[in-house]
Amino acid sequence: MKKAYLYPISAYTEKMVYNPYLDNFMNSLENTYRFVNRRSPSKIGFLDIVFNYLKVDCVFLNWIEDLPDKKGGWIQTLFFIKMFYLLKLRKVKMIWTMHNRLSHYRSNSYLKRFLFKFLLNKTDFILTHSKEGIRFAHELKIKKPGKILYLPHPLENRFLQFHPNPEYDILIWGSIIPYKGIDKFLEYLYNKTIQHQYRIKIAGKVKPSDYKDVINKFCNKNILLDDRYLPEEELQNTIANSKVVLFTYNEDSVLSSGVLMDTLSYGAEIIAPNLGAFKDLNEENIISTFNKYDDLILILNKKLAEKERNSESISSFIEENNWQKFADKLSAWII
Numbered sequence: 604m605k606k607a608y609l610y611p612i613s614a615y616t617e618k619m620v621y622n623p624y625l626d627n628f629m630n631s632l633e634n635t636y637r638f639v640n641r642r643s644p645s646k647i648g649f650l651d652i653v654f655n656y657l658k659v660d661c662v663f664l665n666w667i668e669d670l671p672d673k674k675g676g677w678i679q680t681l682f683f684i685k686m687f688y689l690l691k692l693r694k695v696k697m698i699w700t701m702h703n704r705l706s707h708y709r710s711n712s713y714l715k716r717f718l719f720k721f722l723l724n725k726t727d728f729i730l731t732h733s734k735e736g737i738r739f740a741h742e743l744k745i746k747k748p749g750k751i752l753y754l755p756h757p758l759e760n761r762f763l764q765f766h767p768n769p770e771y772d773i774l775i776w777g778s779i780i781p782y783k784g785i786d787k788f789l790e791y792l793y794n795k796t797i798q799h800q801y802r803i804k805i806a807g808k809v810k811p812s813d814y815k816d817v818i819n820k821f822c823n824k825n826i827l828l829d830d831r832y833l834p835e836e837e838l839q840n841t842i843a844n845s846k847v848v849l850f851t852y853n854e855d856s857v858l859s860s861g862v863l864m865d866t867l868s869y870g871a872e873i874i875a876p877n878l879g880a881f882k883d884l885n886e887e888n889i890i891s892t893f894n895k896y897d898d899l900i901l902i903l904n905k906k907l908a909e910k911e912r913n914s915e916s917i918s919s920f921i922e923e924n925n926w927q928k929f930a931d932k933l934s935a936w937i938i
Contacts, residue, residue, distance in 0.1 A: 605660040606634040606654060610667060614644040624861055625665065627757070631930035636661070648673050649683050651916065656689070661696040662938070664726070668703075668719045671711035679716060698852040698937060699726040701736045701751075703858050704879075727938055732756040732859035741857075752936055756859050756880060757929035760921045762870040763843040763913065772801040772907055774845035776838065777862040779809040779818065779830070784853030786814075789821035791896045799825050801903070806841060807833050841870050847906050857881075870917055874902055888908035889913070890921050 611630060616835055629638050639658050643681060645651035649670065652662070670680050687697065699722045705715060723729070729751040733739060740751050754806040774787055785805060792798040798821070809815040815830055822828050842848065848871045850863065859880040866873055866890070875881035877892035885892040891906065893899040 605636050606658055607632075608640055608655050608659045608662045609638050609702065610649055610662070610664050611812070612640050612644045613648075614646040622861060627926050628663070631757070631926040632934065634678050634856065635930070635934045640779060648675075648679050649686070651681065652686055652690075656693075658688070659690075662690060663673065663700060664697065664699040666698065666702060668705070668715055668722060670718065671714040676711060677714070680718060683718075684721065685736065685791070691725045696728065696937065697726045698728045698730065700730045700732075701740075701858065702732070704735070704739050707762075713808050721789065726750075730820075734877045734883050736858050743854045752933075753919075754929055754932055755883065755924045756861070756864045757924055757926040758864040758868045758921055760918065761868045762914070762918070763839055763840075765932070769844045770842075771804045771845040772864075773803045773847055773849050773903070774805070774806065774841060775851065776806045776833070776841070776866075779807045779828075781814055781817075782852070784851045786821065788849075788896065788899075789818070789826065789855055791874050793821065795900075797900070798823060799905075800899055801825065802842065802844040803827065804829065804845065806831075806833050806838070834890070839869065842866065842871050847872050847874055847903065849873075849903075850881065852876050852878070852881075854918060867917060868921065870914055872906055872912060874906065876901065884920075887916075887920060889916055 609625060612625065615844070624647075629636075629641060639655050639672045640651065649667070650722065658732055667683065667812065668675055670683060673679055690697065700720075705719055720743060723740060724746050729736075729740065730753060731740075731753050732755060734753050737748075737751055737753055739749060745751065777783075779785060789798075792800075803826045805818065805827065809818065809828075815828070818828050848866045849871070852860075855875070857879045863873070863880060863884075867884070873890040874886075875885075875890060877885065877894050881890065881892050884890045891902050893902055
């Protein structure tokens with residue numbers, strides 16, 4: 604069995620919001636790879652690789668392009684590049700998952716762009732969960748286009764029993780962050796004087812804290828903000844009690860979204876911008892997408908009037924893109 608190192612596995616994860624992606628990733632590949640750092644989360648970021656340098660056959664990298672924003676980010680980035688070449692001398696395969704087009708955050712942008720292009724052309728394999736990732740790689744003139752593979756973000760079937768008369772027309776959930784454009788959507792509703800037309804719940808921790816003031820100024824008796832991370836059971840009940848889950852991203856940095864796939868796994872009706880993985884799912888007739896807010900309102904009104912859900916198409920998509928099938932395809936590709 605091959606030995607692998609997965610980044611990031613952080614000792615600080617328990618202090619943050621749990622993201623099941625990495626655990627699911629390791630679990631799905633456990634028949635092919637033994638992840639040497641699975642039981643030893645790092646307190647020193649990628650520097651931890653020195654303890655596993657001679658142990659591994661391959662390294663799986665996730666969100667490594669955000670390394671410059673970490674504590675001691677410049678030092679960690681320089682160390683990463685040096686260690687990258689040392690690992691390559693050992694013929695260790697370097698596999699990078701391109702989750703986003705560049706970074707959502709503008710800090711250290713020059714170093715991030717350098718690191719992104721470095722990964723694009725120096726890693727052995729690149730995985731992307733959106734067809735847009737392949738198009739973007741070609742835009743940046745990737746030297747070996749054949750080393751990039753698109754596989755939809757894998758998911759599980761966790762279908763909910765939806766309320767026949769839901770309390771909310773629209774649910775927006777996940778981290779409430781400026782790049783998602785939630786305030787822009789709410790501002791649009793006010794500009795069109797339709798701010799009382801829909802029952803909207805916004806659920807998730809607001810970051811940074813002063814962004815809460817921006818959202819609060821749009822809240823009214825029909826637009827509610829719940830500034831906290833909802834426990835799993837409460838989240839499921841809230842989704843089941845909502846007619847539509849809306850994504851309002853207004854930046855094209857997004858390629859894929861874990862929140863999107865979590866929502867889809869519950870069988871929810873989704874409306875999202877026509878970009879990245881959202882666009883891919885629209886082409887599969889799984890979700891609805893919009894280009895402008897005017898289009899969104901037309902789609903939203905149509906969805907709110909419908910009585911049937913798109914359950915059969917969603918179920919078929921999940922079956923074809925579950926974690927085990929994802930692992931089988933990925934393992935067969937990385938030889």
